[in-house]
Amino acid sequence: MADSNVDGALHSPTWLRTALIVLAVLIMLGLVVLPLLMVLGAAFGEGFKAWWAALREPDARSALRLTLFTAAIVIPVNAVFGTLMAWAVTRFEFRFKKLLLSLIDLPFAVSPVVAGLCLVLLFSTTHGWFAGLLETWNVRILFARPGIVLATLFITFPFVVRELIPLMQQQGSDEELAARSLGAGAWTMFRRVTLPNIKWGLLYGVLLCGARSMGEFGAVSVVSGHIRGLTNTLPLHIEILYNEFDSTAAFAAASLLSGLALVTLIIKFWLEARHGDALAKTHRRH
Amino acid sequence: MTAAVLSPLIPFRSRRPLPGFGLSLGLGMAWLGVVVLLPLLALAVRAAGLGSDGWLRAIHDPRVQAALKLSFGAALVAALLALVAGAIVAWVLVRYRFPGRRVLDALVDLPFALPTAVAGIALTAIYSGNGWVGRFTEAAGLKIAYTPIGIVIALVFIGLPFAVRTVQPVLEALGHEQEEAAASLGASRFTTLRRVILPELLPALLTGFSLAFARALGEYGSVIFIAGNKPYATEIAPLLITIRLEEYDYNGAIAIAALLLAASFVCLLAINAIPSLFAHERREKPHG
Numbered sequence: 001m002a003d004s005n006v007d008g009a010l011h012s013p014t015w016l017r018t019a020l021i022v023l024a025v026l027i028m029l030g031l032v033v034l035p036l037l038m039v040l041g042a043a044f045g046e047g048f049k050a051w052w053a054a055l056r057e058p059d060a061r062s063a064l065r066l067t068l069f070t071a072a073i074v075i076p077v078n079a080v081f082g083t084l085m086a087w088a089v090t091r092f093e094f095r096f097k098k099l100l101l102s103l104i105d106l107p108f109a110v111s112p113v114v115a116g117l118c119l120v121l122l123f124s125t126t127h128g129w130f131a132g133l134l135e136t137w138n139v140r141i142l143f144a145r146p147g148i149v150l151a152t153l154f155i156t157f158p159f160v161v162r163e164l165i166p167l168m169q170q171q172g173s174d175e176e177l178a179a180r181s182l183g184a185g186a187w188t189m190f191r192r193v194t195l196p197n198i199k200w201g202l203l204y205g206v207l208l209c210g211a212r213s214m215g216e217f218g219a220v221s222v223v224s225g226h227i228r229g230l231t232n233t234l235p236l237h238i239e240i241l242y243n244e245f246d247s248t249a250a251f252a253a254a255s256l257l258s259g260l261a262l263v264t265l266i267i268k269f270w271l272e273a274r275h276g277d278a279l280a281k282t283h284r285r286h
Numbered sequence: 287m288t289a290a291v292l293s294p295l296i297p298f299r300s301r302r303p304l305p306g307f308g309l310s311l312g313l314g315m316a317w318l319g320v321v322v323l324l325p326l327l328a329l330a331v332r333a334a335g336l337g338s339d340g341w342l343r344a345i346h347d348p349r350v351q352a353a354l355k356l357s358f359g360a361a362l363v364a365a366l367l368a369l370v371a372g373a374i375v376a377w378v379l380v381r382y383r384f385p386g387r388r389v390l391d392a393l394v395d396l397p398f399a400l401p402t403a404v405a406g407i408a409l410t411a412i413y414s415g416n417g418w419v420g421r422f423t424e425a426a427g428l429k430i431a432y433t434p435i436g437i438v439i440a441l442v443f444i445g446l447p448f449a450v451r452t453v454q455p456v457l458e459a460l461g462h463e464q465e466e467a468a469a470s471l472g473a474s475r476f477t478t479l480r481r482v483i484l485p486e487l488l489p490a491l492l493t494g495f496s497l498a499f500a501r502a503l504g505e506y507g508s509v510i511f512i513a514g515n516k517p518y519a520t521e522i523a524p525l526l527i528t529i530r531l532e533e534y535d536y537n538g539a540i541a542i543a544a545l546l547l548a549a550s551f552v553c554l555l556a557i558n559a560i561p562s563l564f565a566h567e568r569r570e571k572p573h574g
Contacts, residue, residue: 024378035408085314109550111504113524118325186305215401218506261399
């Protein structure tokens with residue numbers, strides 16, 4: 001009697017199982033897969049030639065260049081400083097550490113538009129805190145590349161460091177202490193012990209950071225000024241085309257970013273499957 | 287080997303056995319300060335400088351009120367829907383084995399990886415009057431794109447991965463022992479779900495909800511295309527910030543942004559407080 005009850009509670013009846021699986025698949029198809037199919041359908045709807053022509057257009061190419069330029073700055077900066085911050089947080093005890101951890105999470109919670117506005121309040125040549133300095137030095141930050149880079153840095157700030165902190169906490173510092181006790185210098189210890197231990201986690205963080213940096217829209221939109229050919233990133237270019245009812249070109253550019261998102265997911269999937277042991281526990285999938 | 291054992295072995299006399307404390311914390315803090323804290327400080331200071339007059343004028347604007355109501359309301363509904371959908375998806379991914387499960391698992395992160403502007407134009411194309419779904423719903427009299435329903439759909443899309451990815455690891459760690467115990471004591475499946483599984487999942491559910499809500503409240507790119515952006519009707523608060531900026535009404539933009547920022551702080555505090563809240567409750571129960 002009790003046995004059949006245990007069995008009953010642990011193994012859902014087939015109808016319930018099937019119903020839940022179908023429901024979950026439908027949720028994912030309707031909500032997540034459908035938009036992806038829509039992008040591909042609309043991008044290639046007028047044929048491969050129209051798609052290619054839309055991407056070869058000079059404004060599209062300069063938008064792509066600016067997007068790649070931004071990512072090329074943001075990714076290494078976040079990787080280096082993220083590693084330093086994770087080292088400080090996981091290897092030493094100090095006061096206000098909990099507060100620091102909350103501050104690191106801030107950009108995840110702040111609206112991208114609010115982040116953009118904050119930068120306007122710092123660097124606007126009329127209303128900014130640094131208006132005087134900018135004028136003296138004759139530099140432009142807002143409506144120029146530095147503003148776009150800063151906005152993207154703000155948004156992508158937590159990705160690498162948030163990936164490394166739980167990983168380095170789990171690994172502990174035994175191996176590094178052993179290296180030190182054997183006489184290794186700081187740099188040798190980092191290069192021969194720490195870096196090999198965290199490399200897959202670092203790659204994981206860099207991957208997420210890169211995907212977000214190339215796709216960021218709200219924060220960049222506020223600070224970019226939307227100057228065609230100059231301060232338009234690929235997501236902003238999509239918006240302009242879409243608002244001009246050039247749907248095919250908009251979706252062609254969108255397909256490029258979707259391809260990027262898919263590549264990101266595939267590498268992420270591979271990392272979790274192949275190197276799950278070298279990632280923070282929450283990402284291990286066996 | 288622990289730090290205490292090893293520290294006497296380290297050749298030079300140093301209070302800290304590992305190198306680089308000053309360097310890593312100093313550079314890390316400088317980076318955090320310049321990139322994140324300084325901009326936020328600028329907003330906080332400017333918001334404080336608005337004075338009661340500036341605040342009252344900004345808050346009494348009916349257009350601002352409508353935008354805030356819409357943003358908070360849509361984010362609340364969307365976070366709840368994302369939580370329910372996310373819990374179902376997480377349950378199925380953890381508890382059942384079926385062909386394509388791993389692909390489904392990988393696809394959960396797509397809304398996270400897909401740029402918001404791309405999601406925005408795709409959702410709009412699907413749900414507008416001549417779209418794949420919109421043509422059927424509009425034939426049945428239900429308009430989705432350019433209404434609050436469209437906004438909620440975009441926000442559920444954005445929030446889903448947060449819900450799944452916070453519930454999933456907890457379900458994985460839950461194991462079968464407690465359910466087995468409950469069942470052997472005669473509990474029905476529904477009772478087990480309500481009395482054993484849900485209480486264990488509650489902290490994760492609350493965290494997932496807060497994350498999805500915080501993200502939905504500030505979301506811009508995926509919403510502005512499908513929203514229609516009609517003042518007083520489908521205009522979200524982040525969009526109104528950009529409109530105020532374009533009108534050079536800095537104070538108006540600052541007031542709305544400060545309110546959104548305060549809401550983000552509350553969400554973040556809630557997310558950080560949830561684990562310790564529940565740890566406390568558990569300590570009090572002797573055999574919980």
